[in-house]
Structures are given as structure tokens and as C-alpha cells.
Amino acid sequence: MTVDAAAWDALRLSLWVACWATLLAIPLALWVAWLLARREFWGKALLNAAVHLPLVLPPVVTGYLLLMAFGRNAPLGRALDAIGLQLAFHWSGAVLAAIIMGFPLMVRAMRLAIEAVDPRLEDAAATLGAPRAAVFVRVTLPLILPGVLAGTVMGFAKAMGEFGATITFVANIPGQTQTLPSAIWAALQIPGGEGQAVAMVLMSSVIAVSAVLLSEVLARRVAKRIAGA
Numbered sequence: 001m002t003v004d005a006a007a008w009d010a011l012r013l014s015l016w017v018a019c020w021a022t023l024l025a026i027p028l029a030l031w032v033a034w035l036l037a038r039r040e041f042w043g044k045a046l047l048n049a050a051v052h053l054p055l056v057l058p059p060v061v062t063g064y065l066l067l068m069a070f071g072r073n074a075p076l077g078r079a080l081d082a083i084g085l086q087l088a089f090h091w092s093g094a095v096l097a098a099i100i101m102g103f104p105l106m107v108r109a110m111r112l113a114i115e116a117v118d119p120r121l122e123d124a125a126a127t128l129g130a131p132r133a134a135v136f137v138r139v140t141l142p143l144i145l146p147g148v149l150a151g152t153v154m155g156f157a158k159a160m161g162e163f164g165a166t167i168t169f170v171a172n173i174p175g176q177t178q179t180l181p182s183a184i185w186a187a188l189q190i191p192g193g194e195g196q197a198v199a200m201v202l203m204s205s206v207i208a209v210s211a212v213l214l215s216e217v218l219a220r221r222v223a224k225r226i227a228g229a
Helices: 005-038 044-056 059-070 075-082 091-115 119-127 132-161 164-170 180-188 194-228
Strands: none
Touching: 005 044, 005 091, 005 132, 005 180, 005 194, 044 091, 059 075, 059 091, 059 164, 091 132, 091 164, 119 132, 132 194, 164 180, 180 194
């Protein structure tokens, strides 16, 4: 069972896309999670529904909507293309698709972590004169860090395994937009490609398990540090 150069290219692209998608999504996911957990405002239910919509829509539908919004024939797509930013049929579009598909999982984990923090701790810090931003950084963030790590790992794992929205939005171009799930699908379409597909499945599994184990180790260290403090 050998792994050809195309499979390694797909793995590198998947890691590249997943890392960018995760890093770009973390700040926005944390902000949205805090809004949903700590604020009451008009349209909160709509925001919550919009955040979780990719979980209930078929991934192909999400990819098609992205294509309709950011395709080269769409007004927004033409505007972005005019400034040199191409999304459709480009690896950057795979990043956008991965962000959208993994965003609900990240927000959910972070929101649950924020809701588990007693608001009286934050209020006590605020009454001592600490600005709200400082309260979040010094009090809330350390307490919710295990949840942030969990959301980050889930977002990364979803980005690594995303297929439907990605292949619909950016296609399956080897060396350009072909991620690991797309390469596995392509190998299964070729007679005798099962061995190659199995090799890539094993590669994907090793990365997924490693990410989960790393998350567990980091979460335990953070929990011990918080308990010691």
C-alpha cells in the first residue's frame, strides 16, 4: 500500500486549509459565543439559527450558496476578483467553506464553556474597577480555555474532513483545490484505487486522533493550572 505524490499534496493542502480556517474562525467564534451566552438583544434567536444553519443544511447546499454568492459571475465575486481575491475554484474558497462548516461546532463548545462560568465572578472583578475587556482576558478566558481548546479541535477536525461544501464551491482540482476527502473520493472512482483510498483514510485518521490527544493533554494542563491558581 503506497501513497503517491497526489495524496501527499492533498494532505498538505488539507492541513493548510484547516489551519487557516481554524485560526481565522477562533476570534469570531469566541465573540459570537460570548454574545449568545452573556447578552440579550433583539435578533438573538435569528443569530443563533444562522450560526447553526450549516449543521442542518446539506453541505452541498451550503457549497452551492457559496458559489452563488462568491462565484465569478456573482456581483460579490466580481468585486472580490477585481481586487485580486478569488474564492471560487481556489484554495482560499476551501478555507471559507471550512470556516462556515466548522463554525457552529466551535461556537457551541465555547458558548457552553462561557455559560458554565459564574457571572458573579466577572461582576466582582468589574466592581473592583477592572474594565470589561480586562475582566474577559484575566478572568473569563482562563476559565473557558478548555472549552476554547475543545472548540478549536472540533473546528480543525471538521475542516480536515469537510467534503460536500468544498467540492461544490472549489471543485476537485489536483494540486490546487483537492483536499484529502476529495482525493479519497476521487481514488474510489478509479478501478483499483481502493488501496490508495485506504492509505489516505489512515493518514486522515492519524491526524484526527493526534489532534484529539493533543487537545486532551492541553485541556488537562490548563485545568491543573486553573485549579492551582
